[in-house]
Amino acid sequence: MGAVxxxxxxxxxxxxxxxxxxxxxxxxxxxxxxxxxxxxxxVPVLQTADGSIRNADGTAWVGLQNFGWVLTTVAARQALLxxxxxxxVVPLVATALxxxxxxxxxxxRRQALPRLLLLLPVSISSVGxxxxxxxxxxxxAAGQAQVGLLGEVxxxxxxxxxxxxxxxxxxxxxxxxxxxxxxxxxxxxxxxxVAIRAIPADVLEAAAIDGAVGWRRFADVIVPMIxxxxxxxxxxxxxVSVKVFDIVRTMTDGNYGTQVVANEMFTQAFAASQAGxxxxxxxxxxxxVGAMIVFNVRHVRDQPGQK
Amino acid sequence: MSGPVALAxxxxxxxxxxxxxxxxxxxxxxxxxxxxxxxSLRPRTLAQSSGWxxxxxxxxxxxxxxxxxxxxxxxxPDGALPYLxxxxxxxxxxxxxxxxxxxxxxxxxAWIPFRGSTAVLLVVVGLQVVPLQMALLPLARLxxxxxxxxxxxxxxxxxxxxxYLPLWAAHTVFALPLAIYLLHGFISIMPRDVLQAAxxxxxxxxxxxxxxxxxxxxxxxxxFAVLQFIWVWNDLLVALTFAGTSPRVVPITAYxxxxxxxxxxxxxxxxxxxxxAILIPVLVFAIWQRTFARALVAGSVKG
Numbered sequence: 001m002g003a004v005x006x007x008x009x010x011x012x013x014x015x016x017x018x019x020x021x022x023x024x025x026x027x028x029x030x031x032x033x034x035x036x037x038x039x040x041x042x043v044p045v046l047q048t049a050d051g052s053i054r055n056a057d058g059t060a061w062v063g064l065q066n067f068g069w070v071l072t073t074v075a076a077r078q079a080l081l082x083x084x085x086x087x088x089v090v091p092l093v094a095t096a097l098x099x100x101x102x103x104x105x106x107x108x109r110r111q112a113l114p115r116l117l118l119l120l121p122v123s124i125s126s127v128g129x130x131x132x133x134x135x136x137x138x139x140x141a142a143g144q145a146q147v148g149l150l151g152e153v154x155x156x157x158x159x160x161x162x163x164x165x166x167x168x169x170x171x172x173x174x175x176x177x178x179x180x181x182x183x184x185x186x187x188x189x190x191x192x193x194v195a196i197r198a199i200p201a202d203v204l205e206a207a208a209i210d211g212a213v214g215w216r217r218f219a220d221v222i223v224p225m226i227x228x229x230x231x232x233x234x235x236x237x238x239x240v241s242v243k244v245f246d247i248v249r250t251m252t253d254g255n256y257g258t259q260v261v262a263n264e265m266f267t268q269a270f271a272a273s274q275a276g277x278x279x280x281x282x283x284x285x286x287x288x289v290g291a292m293i294v295f296n297v298r299h300v301r302d303q304p305g306q307k
Numbered sequence: 308m309s310g311p312v313a314l315a316x317x318x319x320x321x322x323x324x325x326x327x328x329x330x331x332x333x334x335x336x337x338x339x340x341x342x343x344x345x346x347s348l349r350p351r352t353l354a355q356s357s358g359w360x361x362x363x364x365x366x367x368x369x370x371x372x373x374x375x376x377x378x379x380x381x382x383x384p385d386g387a388l389p390y391l392x393x394x395x396x397x398x399x400x401x402x403x404x405x406x407x408x409x410x411x412x413x414x415x416x417a418w419i420p421f422r423g424s425t426a427v428l429l430v431v432v433g434l435q436v437v438p439l440q441m442a443l444l445p446l447a448r449l450x451x452x453x454x455x456x457x458x459x460x461x462x463x464x465x466x467x468x469x470x471y472l473p474l475w476a477a478h479t480v481f482a483l484p485l486a487i488y489l490l491h492g493f494i495s496i497m498p499r500d501v502l503q504a505a506x507x508x509x510x511x512x513x514x515x516x517x518x519x520x521x522x523x524x525x526x527x528x529x530x531f532a533v534l535q536f537i538w539v540w541n542d543l544l545v546a547l548t549f550a551g552t553s554p555r556v557v558p559i560t561a562y563x564x565x566x567x568x569x570x571x572x573x574x575x576x577x578x579x580x581x582x583x584a585i586l587i588p589v590l591v592f593a594i595w596q597r598t599f600a601r602a603l604v605a606g607s608v609k610g
Contacts, residue, residue, distance in 0.1 A: 025512035026419050033412035033483055034427070040480030041434055044445035051444070104329055114333035116593060120340065123592030123599075124585045125541030127564045131581035132339040134567070135346055135359075135574065145357050147574065149342060152358055182339065190600045191607055236607055243438050246543040250564045262440060262544075269444045270548070282440040293436045 051279035058275050066280035076277075079259040080284070082173055086180070086244050086260060087288065091237040094181045095230060098188020103218070105189070106196055122186035126179070126246030133179045134251060139164035150175075169257040176258055179247050184237045191236075195229035196222065228299070235296035242288040261285055347372050347578035354575030372579035382576055383566060385554045387583055390562040393550075394540055394587075397471055397558050401478035401539045402532050408479065409486025410494075410528065414516050416487070417495035418502060428491065434484040443548050446477060450549065469556055473549040478539050486531055489605055493527040494520055530602035533595045537588045559584045 055062050070076045101118055105111050121129060138148030142160035146152040150165055166172045199222065207221040223230070245262040248254055254263045261281050269278035345359040348368045357365070379386040416424050416431075450473045497520065505515050521528070546561035557565075563584045567577055592599055 021511065022419055026415055026421055029411040029415035029419070029512065029516070030427075033408045033487065036408065036476075036480050037431070037434065037483055039449075040446060040476060041437070041442055041484075042430075044442035044449070045437055047445040048441045101332070104325065104332065111329065114329045116596065117333040117337045119596065120589060120592065121336070123537050123541075123588045124340070125543070125560045125563075125588065127541070127543055127560050127567075128581050128585035129339070131563065131567055131577060131584075132343040134571070135342050135578065136339055138574065147355070147358050149338065149358065149360070152360070182336075187603060190603050194600075194604050232607055239436070243440065246564075249543065249547075250567060253568075262438075265440055266443075266544070266547070270447075275444060278444060282438065282443070285438045285440050289436055289438050 048279045048282050051275050052283045054276050054279075056274045056276050062276065066276045067283075069277055070280055070284065075259060076264060076281075078257060079254070079261050079264040079281075082257075082259060083242060083244070083261040083288070085173065086177060086241040087238045087292075089174075090177050090180050090184065090241040090244075091234040093177075094184040094237050095188050095192075095234040097181065097185040098192050098233065099230070101185065101189040102192040102196055103222070106193065119186040119189060121183045122190070124183065126183065127250050129179050129183055130247050130250035133175075133182070137165045137175060137251075139166075166252055166258075167256045172252065172256055173258050176247055176251055179251070180241060180244060184240065188233045188237060191233045192226065192229060195226040199225045231299045232296060235292045239289045239292040242292065243285055261288075343578050343581050346574055347582045349575055351375075351573070351575045354578070355572070372575040373583070375576050376580040376583060382570070382573075382580070387559065387562065387580055389554055390557055390559045391583065393471075393554075393556060394558040394560070397474050397478070397546075397556075398536055398539045400471075400475045401482070402535045404475060404479040405482035405486045405535065406528055406532060409483055409490050409531075410521060410524065411516065412483075412487045413490035413494050414512070414520055416491055417497075418515075419512060431484050431487050431491075435488060439481050439544065442480070443544075446473075446480075447548055450476075469551075469553045471556060474545065474556070474558075477545050477549050478542070481545070482535055482538075485606060486535075489531050489602070490524060490527055492605065493524050497523060526598075526601075527605075529595075530598050530605065533591060533599045534602040534606065536591055537599070540588045 051058055052066055053061055053063060055065075070080065105115055105118070124132070135147075136149045139151050139161075140146050140148075142155075142162065146155055148165075154160065161168060165175060203225065204217075204221065207217060212221050243262050244260050245266065248258055248260050248263050249266070252258045254260065254267070261284055265278050265281035265285065268274040268281060272278075342359050345362050346354050348370070349359065349362065349372075350367055350369050351372060353365065353367065354372075362368075375381040376387050379388075416428055501519060502515060505519055510518065540558075541560055542558075543560055543564055546558050547564075550556040550558065550561060552565075563580055566580060571577065
């Protein structure tokens with residue numbers, strides 16, 4: 001962990017004499033945050049880990065039964081599979097789009113308005129985005145005037161699906177992913193713009209003199225130079241996508257084959273009163289997010305010139 | 308032919324193409340939000356029966372949907388306003404508390420030497436990546452039933468139904484690791500000389516924190532505040548878990564989700580409610596876009 005190593009380096013080297021005043025200051029300054037974190041985060045996380053190997057009301061240990069339930073129940077397996085799809089498709093598409101947008105906006109002055117329009121979805125809640133995209137996906141039967149833009153475009157193309165778009169498996173999951181991609185591309189654009197601006201000007205000039213322009217400049221100079229940032233961006237979006245909840249909850253509530261782990265976890269916890277299963281699903285989210293972060297740290301650490 | 312000249316020539320050539328691309332892409336990107344806005348301004352029956360793009364053929368606009376969304380008893384018994392106020396009442400303390408506590412903790416970790424400070428920092432960095440789902444159920448139980456080890460009650464059960472407190476506490480706890488991490492990165496690289504000079508002049512830690520550290524750290528605090536404000540305002544998961552269904556607590560985002568679930572067919576009014584719900588974070592973002600970007604970048608470098 002690069003960040004941690006650099007923190008160690010700035011810790012005060014010489015230990016000052018510990019005075020009662022310093023101890024009091026430490027208790028006052030660090031105490032509240034530490035107490036809150038222990039009671040509100042550390043202990044609950046351990047309780048959830050423990051709960052994942054207990055039964056529905058937490059009264060007896062059941063070994064790995066809850067994880068077995070996740071792997072053998074059709075609905076839970078569907079959630080697992082969909083979440084895996086989210087974790088792969090969304091970061092790849094959003095990072096690619098973010099890179100395209102960052103390049104498009106790079107170095108151009110008077111781009112404040114387009115920039116704002118492209119980044120705005122970042123600030124819109126997933127629920128708000130679900131309402132906006134719900135309008136796009138709104139469906140009317142063939143022969144009626146279409147109200148949603150998707151239906152309108154489809155009927156121009158001669159496609160009139162008698163079902164509503166969000167009921168049509170497996171494409172409905174893709175339609176939900178579009179909403180997340182729409183939101184996360186802005187975040188990717190922000191991160192990659194910073195990375196592109198950090199490429200030294202002389203590198204670009206030297207490459208230009210060597211004839212690297214257009215596609216060559218992009219593929220042979222820019223992409224290798226920001227490889228670390230691309231990986232960081234993709235893994236962060238992947239970690240967000242593993243935890244996707246709001247969009248699925250608001251648009252389909254996990255019905256019609258769109259269930260994901262976070263929504264199943266919430267349903268098991270608060271509607272089905274299955275604390276054990278819910279905790280097991282939370283553990284799966286933890287492992288999923290953890291895997292992304294480990295991947296992230298491994299790849300970034302090997303990067304020359306990347307912080 | 309010299310390179311830079313060729314490059315400049317190529318740039319000049321491609322500039323109009325790029326400009327057209329930018330315009331097309333940013334218009335396309337805005338379609339969902341534009342559709343939401345236009346739908347919210349169309350008469351209710353029109354919004355239900357024709358696409359918003361027919362506005363060009365039938366340019367009737369009205370604020371009726373907004374009136375319906377805000378008036379008690381029209382769309383829901385309470386209207387949107389109490390929920391909007393709940394969002395403010397939840398979000399402001401949920402930004403200020405982690406900022407204050409995080410600043411104090413970050414200073415202590417950076418400038419008060421004690422055994423185990425590196426370990427504490429490592430735990431904080433680790434906690435950042437823990438999905439909040441890992442804490443939801445035990446926290447909900449904690450607020451509902453209190454906490455005891457065996458038969459020994461450590462914390463009494465709290466009757467917090469209809470109170471903002473669980474939401475403030477949950478948002479604060481979930482934000483603290485990032486707050487401490489971001490601010491520590493900033494505070495730990497402050498010039499040692501300045502802080503030491505203050506120590507020599509007899510200033511205690513609290514005086515240094517409020518007099519030197521916080522003023523110097525305002526940009527970082529502002530960046531975290533913008534990020535946290537948008538995150539809390541837009542949150543659904545924490546609200547669903549800790550706010551219940553009481554109109555005295557539920558924030559606007561969760562309210563929008565529940566209204567969408569019950570009256571999804573009422574397109575014009577739902578769209579108006581959607582616009583009401585996203586207005587404030589969108590404004591905050593539009594005003595502090597650079598600050599937000601800075602926080603996002605700082606937060607992403609975490610290991």
